[in-house]
Amino acid sequence: MTAMTRPxxxxxxxxxxxxxxxxxxxxxxTRSVEQERDCFHVYPARDKVFEALRLTPCSKxxxxxxxxxxxxxxxxxxxLAFSVPRSxxxxxxxxxxxxxxxxxREDPDLPPEVRATDPDHGNLEAWAGRGVLLLxxxxxxxxxxxxxxxxxxxxTFTNRVIEEVERARPVFMLWGEKAKKKRALLxxxxxxxxxxxxxxxxxxxxxxxxxxxxNRALKESFDWTLPD
Numbered sequence: 001m002t003a004m005t006r007p008x009x010x011x012x013x014x015x016x017x018x019x020x021x022x023x024x025x026x027x028x029x030t031r032s033v034e035q036e037r038d039c040f041h042v043y044p045a046r047d048k049v050f051e052a053l054r055l056t057p058c059s060k061x062x063x064x065x066x067x068x069x070x071x072x073x074x075x076x077x078x079x080l081a082f083s084v085p086r087s088x089x090x091x092x093x094x095x096x097x098x099x100x101x102x103x104x105r106e107d108p109d110l111p112p113e114v115r116a117t118d119p120d121h122g123n124l125e126a127w128a129g130r131g132v133l134l135l136x137x138x139x140x141x142x143x144x145x146x147x148x149x150x151x152x153x154x155x156t157f158t159n160r161v162i163e164e165v166e167r168a169r170p171v172f173m174l175w176g177e178k179a180k181k182k183r184a185l186l187x188x189x190x191x192x193x194x195x196x197x198x199x200x201x202x203x204x205x206x207x208x209x210x211x212x213x214x215n216r217a218l219k220e221s222f223d224w225t226l227p228d
Contacts (some may be wrong), residue, residue, distance in 0.1 A: 029153035051079025063130035083124035109212035
């Protein structure tokens with residue numbers, strides 16, 4: 001029995017997704033990922049694959065940020081879309097994360113304390129703790145090979161996550177073309193609660209002002225600051 005058999009025990013996600021863990025595709029997915037780990041470096045580590053769901057309960061989710069797959073370089077992926085652990089050197093932050101921080105600084109419709117955000121790290125766990133589900137649509141990846149675990153079954157699982165969390169009526173932030181395809185799942189989410197943007201790795205991302213748009217959809221000034 002692997003850690004993927006029931007990876008969310010003790011979390012509200014466990015009973016919401018219980019049926020998924022009993023399906024044939026889940027067994028195939030589990031075996032495929034373990035076979036990959038036997039032959040290659042796979043990120044994130046086993047104990048971090050479901051970190052986004054562990055840190056952000058379904059019932060507490062206010063915002064869902066949808067990414068693609070984890071970072072493929074050593075020391076960067078830790079289970080949260082677009083986030084890196086505090087141990088990652090600031091000079092090594094991925095371009096996507098740099099543009100996310102740039103978007104916070106350059107958006108005139110954000111509060112001054114958010115626009116002043118310039119952490120010495122790229123860890124977004126503070127957002128996860130405030131109700132931001134940082135969800136990649138594929139939860140593992142082979143080192144150096146973007147998209148290598150697409151088509152294994154992760155998309156089926158994360159689609160179910162999106163369908164379940166939609167019941168909590170969060171704002172969905174869809175970044176990039178692959179994330180935008182998830183819009184088809186959001187049958188009960190009002191248009192104003194779906195925020196589409198270019199992928200954060202592009203220079204166009206900051207201009208889309210995703211964070212102030214999310215605030216307007218939430219009808220509150222969400223705390224997008226990050227502690228040093």
